[in-house]
Amino acid sequence: MPVTVTRTTITTTSSSGPGFPTTVGSPRALTQPLGLLRLLQLISTCVAFSLVASVGAWTGAMGNWSMFTWCFCFAVTLIILIVELGGLQARFPLSWRNFPITYACYAALFCLSASIIYPTTYVQFLSHGRSRDHAIAATTFSCIACVAYATEVACVIFAFISNPYLYQHQPALEWCVAVYSICFILAAVAILLNLGDCTNMLPIPFPSFLSGLALLSVLFYATALIIWPLYQFNEKYHGQPWRSMDVSCGNRHTYYVCSWDRRLAVAILTAINLLAYVADLVYSARLVFVRA
Template sequence: MPVTVTRTTITTTSSSSTIVGSPRALTQPLGLLRLLQLVSTCIAFSLVASVGAYTGPMGHWSMFTWCFCFAVTLVILLVELFGLQARFPLSWRNFPITYACYAALFCLTSSIIYPTTYVQFLSHGRSRDHAIAATTFSCVACLAYATEVAWTRARPGEITGYMATVPGLLKVLETFVACIIFVFISNPYLYQHASALECCVAVYAICFILAAVAILLNLGDCTNVLPISFPSFLSGLALLSVVLYAIALVLWPLYQFNEKYHGQPRRSGDPGCATRHTHDVCSWDRRLAVSVLTGINLLAYLADLAYSARLVFVKV
């Protein structure tokens, strides 16, 4: 009976070039890059914490981002320093680049949200200066994480984990954008007045869960537990998500901004947007943000579908 050989990935992560279990691992280019990530996130949350400049949901989000990124980066450095990759509970071929991609997106979001929704409302003084400096170090961390992703991503002819490939990185983007959408629609008032909008929320949840499952299967090296081949699962997931997000891209703006469907076409018509509020985003802006993010995720799923349809996997 003929055996079908499947291809899983295309490149080796640069982290394999570091010397396992040796202090010299920190002097390698990737080790130095992670030290920069560690220092920049540490300085960012230390500056903010020293003056308490993280009031409100956006401030707490930024503080969580910097603390979380610092903690996980420290764990990665310790694992590589003491050569514990084999004992790590997750696939070391997939975990570092998956985390680096998430961390880059987290820091990018904080570098945008924190100054626009918090820093600009601070009065001139020590707190504002610390907040501005923290934003600067957040940008440095974002660049450092993005550099790691570019450094360790898959290249033709090399073998690595699925998460280092373009479809794998797109999965990270898709789940991250979905999480931001959930933040903006955290108030049920935005969608409970129309069944079509509730369907959109269901679309966001279903696609997020499926993409998260794909990521977790790779991180746990459990892609063989599926009743179908993993490449078929990825292609089906991408196709289903494209169809669902295309529907959401039509329904969400239609029912949010069209007066015929009790929508609000103008921002000036939203009383909550009439005055500037610190640490908050008004309902009309939330609706617009979700519309834009829906379009971004649709493009990501379209690219994912194109790559997944032609990517051949090798089972290592």
């Protein structure tokens, strides 16, 4: 008697995009944009600590911190991928709706700190040779991991503002959405210029260019950090200061993110992105000062 094997794929709605269906419990989850982004996070952190471990290129508190950061981020990202591939969100002990994005925020900051601390406190003092080459390569992959985690956080902002109802009624809120889009595009342009080795085409040195972009992004995000909460949560500007005032929050569906929660999430992510741009401004300004 012939036997027919049927492959089952479980589909549900997860935190990778509020209100957007995501295929889980299947290898196809890795072919989606967020899955590919997490694969990049996994590979870059794995390569970073592997390069350093292969030559023992870490000593002292700062070296240990960098090594811990890459190993920790690799391990947690691997757990996230396993949970989503296996469709195990319901069995996870924490709220899966909030865990991946919260972790991505911390991982971006961790990898940013490692990308700054490791080369400035350790790599520059290494003599030329195999250890130094591995350490420089590890720093490069650490930067890639930082960008990958930060991209996940930035992309989540666009998922939360996917409903035009949140901002179309106020020009000030439309400005905030423009800020998120402009800064994202500027960051993407800077990354593409660097990866494509096209920095010599710029009329100014690349570090100065990065400093200018970072300063512009900080100024833009500072306005958004003030305007978004003011118009969303202040009754004087027709905002809703309390969650109970939003009738859409009465839906108790597990994976549903109501309008008020989206507004709050965008406000929090705006603050996180502003801190990231401030850190980027400090780092890029330091590069300009060193070269001067």
